[in-house]
Each structure stands twice: as structure tokens, then as C-alpha cells.
Amino acid sequence: MNKIRTLSPARSLRGEISVPGDKSISHRSIMLGSLAQGTTLVRGFLHGEDNHATLKAFRAMGVTIEELADGDLRIDGRGLHGLAEPADVLDCGNSGTTIRLMTGLLSGQTFFSVLTGDRYLRKRPMKRVLAPLATMGAQIWGRGGGDLAPLAIHGGALKGTEYDSPISSAQVKSALLLAGLYADGPTTVWEPHLSRDHSERMLRYFGAEVRPFEGGVTVAPQPQLEGREVAVPGDISSAAFFMVAALIVPGAELLIRNVGVNPTRSGIIDILQAMGGSIELLNTRELSGEPVADLLVRGSSLKGIEIGGAVVPRAIDEFPVISVAASFAEGTTTIRDAKELRVKETDRIAAMVEELTTLGGRVEARNDGMVIDGVESFNGGAVKSHGDHRIAMSMAVAALRARAEVSIDDTACTATSFPNFWSLLEKVRV
């Protein structure tokens, strides 16, 4: 659906909001809830398209998942060996997390399964999970020499492995940890910098033996996972759009409640604070093994900084909107070590360079990032989402500091991760 939206510049932004549940944690709650013994109650589940793809896939494997009146989920766990062979292809839609984590999990089942996705997902690289899973004995076939979905999986006996991943990817790590539950010995994954650790935290919360160490993590096989109550915090990747919006609009002040601030995800806060952004963490607490806080964000004068190294995986989904913040910072911002952005829902380096340039931004692509010079304001104009939710929402934030209207094409994709984004944005505009 090509839903075009036209935004006018913001005079200011004010108010209190809560963003929807964390997408990564919502995926994992269905997966572990389905594999656990007993009932798992998921509070604050994200009803976005990506998570619905995961939900449908587990229903298709015989799991009863009831949606309660308030949107919470009750999952009737079937145990580690209780999934049934799906009668049809499992459609992961636009969701890289769904297809890659499920490839790991399905490798350990005793049945055959096929995973596919939409035209964006079918272009994204899968060998990063297929190759290490093959060393565990998994049998998986794919298009493009085994790199592209659809993927056909013949599940079976797996061996524990030790894998030194060349990329910091929570999807690779999690696929191996989930396969490792079914292996004949421990599975260890190293990564260059720590990626998000929600799988490790939730596996432990459900009773698995997971041992993180400097540079990696080990999971012990064949645990008894126990159904639990999971309270999903607000998604910091969704909050990021409102953080940047509040920082770049003069005089703005927003309180964003109940945001997950897991240190493997909070790179966006560190980056924006280093740029001079006023972000206060209030009422920090813990929910189901995950740290949570309320964020008070105020319009600020930003300055350009150098971004690279260990903070990159801690903010990997936030670079489109970071490039918007950098466009209103004094001086130059350089983003390095972020080549992964080229293999997301779209090539996010190319897409942001093209769209910010359309609005008069001064930005250059690098192989592994971007170099951005600050400007006073953007022009109006017509920009494209490239079918990518994070590009669409970043351009909506950019539009707040334009001199004239900005229209964004193909905005329905925001339902992937943030179904009420547009109404929340309207709510805080004054």
C-alpha cells in the first residue's frame, strides 16, 4: 500500500508518551514461551507486523497463543520438543529477527520446515546463520547458493559448537543459542563487540544455563524452560525517533515513559548525550530481567561527534535517525564501523544519504557509514521510505525541522515496528 503522508514543520513538541513494547523482546517471548513448560504471560507485547509474523509461525506449529482483551498474550508452552511440523511455508514477512532466530530453533527440531519472507527479506543475507549452523550439523538449503530465503530446513541432531562470529549480530548469536538448546554439548559464540543480549537474559529468566563472559556467551543444552510472566518494556528503538525529535525542535520537552535501557541497546542515549543532547533517565528500575527508565528529553544545541567501535551494535537500528540529529548539529559527525546498515530492510546508508540530500542535507556515504555536516534547517520536498519503517519514521522527524511541507511516500511500513507512530507524533505537536 502506497500511503503518502505530508508533514508540516513543528512549532514545538510537548507532553508525555509511552512507546509500544520492545520488538526484540516480544519476538523472544513468543519463542521461549512456546518452548517452555506451562503458561507464559506476555504483558506489553508489541502488536507490530514483525511480531505477528513470529506469532503466526508458532501457531502454525501447534502452539496455542491467546490474545487477551488488553493485548497481552497467554502462551500455552509445549516444551522443548513439543512443536509440530508446520503444514505450510512459514512467512516471516519483513522480519530478519524472525527468520534468523527461527532458522536456529528449527534446525534442532525433528521435522521439515520452510521459511520465507517479503521481497525485502528475500534479499537479505542468510549465510551468516546458515554457515555456523552447518558446523552444528544442521541441514538447510536456500536460494542464491544458500544465502537467500526461502530456506528449507531438515531439522535433526545437532552438535555443540564454538563460533567466533566476524560480525556483532544478535540475530546470529541468538540463532546459535537457540540451536544450542538442542545440541549434544555446550555452544559458545564470540563476537567482536557485544550485541543486544535479550536472548541471553530471557533464556536465563526461563531457567536455561547461560554463561556470558568477556567477548562471548555459552549456553548449556537441553534445559527445562519454565513458563514465566514477561513484562515487555517500551522499545528504545521506537523512543529514539521521539528523542531526536525533542532534541532538534527548539523549546521542545518530552517525557517518554517506560523505555528499555538495557546497556546493549542504549547506545542512542550515549551518542545523543555526547552530541550535547539533554536526556535525563528518571525512575530507573528492572522489569523481567531488563532495565527500564523514563526519559526526559529537552530541545538542545547539538554538536558533531565521531561515532564508531563498540557503540555501533548498541545503536544499530538508530543510525537513520542519528543521521537526522547530526544534520542539525554544529560541525561534522562521522559514523564508522556501521557496514551492517547496508543489509537491513534496505541499504540504510544509501537511503538516508539520498533522502537527506533531497531535503538539502549535507551528507556523504562511506562504505561503512556516513559523514554529515550540520545545516540550519531542511527544505520541503518529496522523499521516499524505501519500504523501510526506520527510514519512514526518520524522515518524519526530519520534516519537523523543514522550512516547508515534506511528503513521505509508502509510509504503511511503519506498522512493522511502531503501529501508532503517526498518532503519537500528532499528540505531542503543539
Ligand SMILES: O=C(O)C1=C[C@@H](OP(=O)(O)O)[C@@H](O)[C@H](O)C1
Ligand atoms: O536480535 C534482534 O532482535 C535484532 C538484532 C539486530 O540485527 P542484527 O543481528 O542483524 O544486527 C537489529 O538490527 C534488529 O532490528 C533486531
Ligand SMILES: C=C(OP(=O)(O)O)C(=O)O
Ligand atoms: C533491522 C531491523 O529488524 P529485522 O532485522 O528484524 O528485520 C529493524 O527493526 O530495524
